[in-house]
Amino acid sequence: MERNSFFCPGIGCLLALSLGSAWSQDIRVSLVPRDKVEGRLREYSGTNAERGARLRQMFADVGCGEQLSIQLVKQSKVPNVMCVLPGTTDRTIIVGAHFDRVSTSDGVADNWSGASLLPSFYAALKIDPRRHTYVFIGFTDEEMGLVGSRFYVRTMTPAQVAGTAAMINLDTLGLAPTEVWSHRADKRLMLALVRVADYLAVPISGVNFEQVGSTDSESFHARKIPRLTIHSITQKSENAMILHTKKDKLSAMNLDQYYETYHLVAVYLAYLDHYLSLPESAGAATD
Secondary structure, eight states: OEEOOOOOOSTTOEEEEOOSTTOSSOEEEEOOOHHHHHHHHTOOOSOHHHHHHHHHHHHHHTTOOTTEEEEOOTTOSSOEEEEEEOOSSSOEEEEEEEOOOOTTSOOIIIIIHHHTTHHHHHHHHTTSOOSSEEEEEEESOGGGTSHHHHHHHHHOOHHHHHTEEEEEEEOSOSSSSEEEOGGGSOHHHHHHHHHHHHHHTOOEEEOOOTTTEEOTHHHHHTTTOOEEEEEOOOHHHHHTTOTTSTTOSGGGSOHHHHHHHHHHHHHHHHHHHHHTTSOGGGSOOOO
């Protein structure tokens, strides 16, 4: 964060879900077990460069080979890390999270919690062909003013912008149940998340943090790309002064809620592949 239940037992368990009569096929995801998700979370230590390199290795470990790359970023010594899951069309869903931390904090919640989930989302989605191409991006230097995401957006061609159906941003997870920055959310994307959460009986609410700061989703809004930020910031965590302090440690996180967020978002990303192929009249108008 730049300052300014659902349970599936078993190893690599498979969910096949039907989310409404509009769908002609089930939504399939292969969920990563909790010990692996938490194991990646625990690898938060090191400099920002080391965290970026570790994220790249995590992508390689889940099978992102030729589609794994880095993007050198002007004004940063540390690159963006990117993994692409090709789809059957030229439509794209971007899933992003920044991996950098401020020097005064271990940066576990903010935001290794989001970045370390990206490989687990890739693993959950790769089991089935998808219509959309998913681009998973670990952004550098968000804490320095959204540097990595702004650079990425500036380098997008007009065709890439037009072909991007959504940008889903993950920033500061596991401090509370899943929250959405509702004031800055594309309404159609938010409706889809609420539908999935309701289907899975997972709690979700809208908590806005304009007075706390900004996040990488806003770089994409500048080019009118629909965006949604998922987080866990509440008044309680603000009162506790966790972000950007020594208190941002693993012990500050609720790992049950963190894993629940992983489940919810993994299914949501698979759902979007179908949902965003429907006309906008099937959901809500975008903002």
